[in-house]
Amino acid sequence: MVSDMNQPVPRPGILDIAAYVPGKEHAPGVEKVYKLSSNETPLGPSPRAIDAFRQAASSLELYPDGQAMKLREAIASVYGLNPGNLLCGNGSDELLGLLAHTYLGAGDEAIITEHGFLVYKIQITAAGATPVTVKEHDCHVDVDAILAAVTERTKMVFIANPGNPTGTYLPGSEIRRLVAGLPKHVLLVLDAAYAEYVRRNDYEAGLEIVSENRNVVMTRTFSKIHGLAALRIGWMYAPAAVIDAVNRVRGPFNLSAPAIAAGAEAILDRDFAHQAADFNVSWIHRLTDEFTALDLKVTPSVTNFLLIHFPDEDGKRAAEADDFLTRRGFILRAVRAYGFNNALRMSIGTQEANLGVIAALTDFMGQAA
Numbered sequence: 345m346v347s348d349m350n351q352p353v354p355r356p357g358i359l360d361i362a363a364y365v366p367g368k369e370h371a372p373g374v375e376k377v378y379k380l381s382s383n384e385t386p387l388g389p390s391p392r393a394i395d396a397f398r399q400a401a402s403s404l405e406l407y408p409d410g411q412a413m414k415l416r417e418a419i420a421s422v423y424g425l426n427p428g429n430l431l432c433g434n435g436s437d438e439l440l441g442l443l444a445h446t447y448l449g450a451g452d453e454a455i456i457t458e459h460g461f462l463v464y465k466i467q468i469t470a471a472g473a474t475p476v477t478v479k480e481h482d483c484h485v486d487v488d489a490i491l492a493a494v495t496e497r498t499k500m501v502f503i504a505n506p507g508n509p510t511g512t513y514l515p516g517s518e519i520r521r522l523v524a525g526l527p528k529h530v531l532l533v534l535d536a537a538y539a540e541y542v543r544r545n546d547y548e549a550g551l552e553i554v555s556e557n558r559n560v561v562m563t564r565t566f567s568k569i570h571g572l573a574a575l576r577i578g579w580m581y582a583p584a585a586v587i588d589a590v591n592r593v594r595g596p597f598n599l600s601a602p603a604i605a606a607g608a609e610a611i612l613d614r615d616f617a618h619q620a621a622d623f624n625v626s627w628i629h630r631l632t633d634e635f636t637a638l639d640l641k642v643t644p645s646v647t648n649f650l651l652i653h654f655p656d657e658d659g660k661r662a663a664e665a666d667d668f669l670t671r672r673g674f675i676l677r678a679v680r681a682y683g684f685n686n687a688l689r690m691s692i693g694t695q696e697a698n699l700g701v702i703a704a705l706t707d708f709m710g711q712a713a
């Protein structure tokens with residue numbers, strides 16, 4: 345490529361990034377739309393969070409607390425942590441980016457997995473480093489594949505546990521095996537955006553694993569079970585040295601005051617979160633059974649979404665199902681960018697939305713080819 349000296353030129357790699365494409369929101373011409381494409385909760389946030397948000401409207405002229413102390417103390421009290429090991433971000437997306445920009449540079453490698461969250465690759469590349477993608481095993485992160493890909497250039501490993509869009513998880517024992525096999529200078533990022541939904545005894549979001557190691561961090565979000573995606577709030581639990589480094593890089597007021605206030609109330613409302621998890625798990629089971637009975641293959645999910653695989657037959661493929669569902673107002677997520685050419689991801693919605701998708705997919709699968 346001839347470099348053009350007549351205009352500013354981004355660093356090498358920046359223009360190779362495929363920008364993140366959010367879930368669709370519209371179904372043209374359809375009166376009622378059910379957006380099931382971004383894993384948002386159908387239950388909204390805790391009423392306590394909404395009240396706190398409204399109250400914050402009375403002092404919008406003031407800068408927020410740059411330490412987000414109220415929010416960090418609320419998180420610390422719920423999980424029994426030291427607030428000094430917590431750092432909040434403008435969504436966990438910001439934290440993933442800050443980690444990449446703090447620890448990666450040109451010549452470094454960071455390992456991600458075949459169906460991993462696309463934000464990792466974007467942030468690794470934006471930091472000037474090289475993403476190294478390893479295979480998953482039957483929609484599960486493969487610890488051996490990650491360990492086999494480590495070179496002297498490896499600086500970070502990013503995994504979502506549970507995974508998105510797979511909805512699968514690795515037990516704590518596997519994460520511990522991964523940590524044991526990684527060189528001590530390689531930072532492992534455990535993205536536990538869906539941790540609150542998981543009902544498995546052998547799952548660990550990573551709190552203890554972070555406490556026991558100097559090279560593991562866990563990120564969490566308020567965008568999913570807490571229903572505050574619009575406010576952009578994430579948090580990270582990390583060793584003090586990691587918090588110290590990232591604090592130097594982040595913007596001084598990276599969370600807004602309404603976000604700090606609403607987030608603190610949301611996380612303290614434990615009943616609300618438990619009810620949301622109960623609602624979710626019953627629908628995960630029911631929808632998995634219904635779709636399986638239609639001869640669709642569903643990857644077993646511990647999250648608030650399902651990965652639905654369609655038959656490789658004319659008239660029955662995922663793209664055709666996507667059009668069919670969209671015409672009825674049900675917006676699911678195409679997952680080609682995640683390496684699934686013939687699948688759709690459905691977020692658990694309201695009862696009305698879920699029943700509607702069951703009815704629509706029953707019609708779709710029943711129609712003559």
Ligand SMILES: *Cc1c(COP(=O)(O)O)cnc(C)c1O
Nearest residue numbers: 435436437461504508537565567
């Ligand atoms: C939704 C999601 C997040 C959360 O992102 P926010 O920036 O906190 O809204 C993080 N990781 C994964 C894997 C997700 O699916």
